[in-house]
Amino acid sequence: MTLTAPTTPDLLAAGHPGDLAAYADQVSKVYGRGDSRVAALDGITLGVPKGRFTAIMGPSGSGKSTLMHCLAGLDRVTSGRVVLGGTDLTRLGERALTRLRRDRVGFVFQAFNLVPTLTALENITLPADIAGRRLDRAWLDELVDSVGLRDRLRHRPSELSGGQQQRVACARALAARPDVVFADEPTGNLDSRSGREVLGLLRDSARRTGQSVVMVTHDPSAAAYADLVVFLSDGRVAGQLADPDQNTVLERMKHLDGAGGPAASAPADPASSGGPGGGRP
Numbered sequence: 001m002t003l004t005a006p007t008t009p010d011l012l013a014a015g016h017p018g019d020l021a022a023y024a025d026q027v028s029k030v031y032g033r034g035d036s037r038v039a040a041l042d043g044i045t046l047g048v049p050k051g052r053f054t055a056i057m058g059p060s061g062s063g064k065s066t067l068m069h070c071l072a073g074l075d076r077v078t079s080g081r082v083v084l085g086g087t088d089l090t091r092l093g094e095r096a097l098t099r100l101r102r103d104r105v106g107f108v109f110q111a112f113n114l115v116p117t118l119t120a121l122e123n124i125t126l127p128a129d130i131a132g133r134r135l136d137r138a139w140l141d142e143l144v145d146s147v148g149l150r151d152r153l154r155h156r157p158s159e160l161s162g163g164q165q166q167r168v169a170c171a172r173a174l175a176a177r178p179d180v181v182f183a184d185e186p187t188g189n190l191d192s193r194s195g196r197e198v199l200g201l202l203r204d205s206a207r208r209t210g211q212s213v214v215m216v217t218h219d220p221s222a223a224a225y226a227d228l229v230v231f232l233s234d235g236r237v238a239g240q241l242a243d244p245d246q247n248t249v250l251e252r253m254k255h256l257d258g259a260g261g262p263a264a265s266a267p268a269d270p271a272s273s274g275g276p277g278g279g280r281p
C-alpha cells in the first residue's frame, strides 16, 4: 500500500507521516442517530510522534477514549483515516484488524486485565504465546528487570500489589515491541507511589528503547511525565503542549473545563511549556 500524506498540514509535532507512529486524518466518530446522535470525534487530525510519550487530556466526554480506541483499531471511525505504523486501519477487514491489534499494538488498562490463573511471567509472554512467537530471551530479561519484577515472576496476580500488577501489564504491552503502546488511565487504580513507578516506566520505555506510547489521563501530574500533551475539547483538538509540567497542564485544563466548546480551540503552542512553578517530574 502506498502511504499518502495526510490531507491537512497541521499534524501535531511532526512534519512527515514517516515521523509518526500513528496518525488520525480528519477523523470523525458518530454514535447513534437522530435524537441520540453524538459526535464523539469531530474532524480530528493529529499525529503520534515515534519514540515519544504522548498524553491525551480533556474534560469528561471530550472524546479521549474514543480517539484512543480509533487509533488502536479497537473501534471503527465514521469518516477520515487512521494510519498506524504505515498501515491504513480504515482499509482493513476484521481479521486483519484483529491480527494488527495482536501483533502491533500494546494495551495497558486501568483495571490491569491480567489472567488470574497465570503467573506474572506467563501473563507477560501470553500475547507472544498466542501468536506462536518466541520472545527474544535477552530482551525479556531486560524487560523484566526494567519493570522491577525479577523476584515476582512466579506469583499470580492475586499475590501481587496493584502497582506490581500494573507493571506486569506494562511488560506484557511492551514485550512485542509494538508500534504503539496505548495506556488508558493506567494510574487510575494505583496509590501515588505506584502510579509514579508506572509513569516512570512508560516514560523510560520511550526514552531508552524508542517505544511510542500514548496515554489517556485526567491527571495533570501524570500528563507531566509525557513528552507531549494533546488537549481535546468537544471531540476536537484544542491545543498541545511540549515538555509539559503539572502547573501548565492544570492551567490549560481549567481553561478547557471553564470555556468548553470553541473557546477551547486555542492554537497549538508547543513553545508554551515550562510555566511558572514547574512541576515536571
Ligand SMILES: Nc1ncnc2c1ncn2[C@@H]1O[C@H](COP(=O)(O)OP(=O)(O)OP(=O)(O)O)[C@@H](O)[C@H]1O
Residues within 6 Å of the ligand: 031, 032, 038, 039, 040, 058, 059, 060, 061, 062, 063, 064, 065, 066, 067
Ligand atoms: N458507545 C457509545 N455510544 C454512544 N455514545 C458514546 C459511546 N461511547 C462514547 N460515547 C459518547 O461520546 C462522547 C465521548 O466519549 P469518550 O468516552 O470518548 O470521552 P472521554 O473524554 O474519554 O470521557 P471520560 O473522561 O469521561 O472517560 C461522550 O459524549 C460519550 O457519551
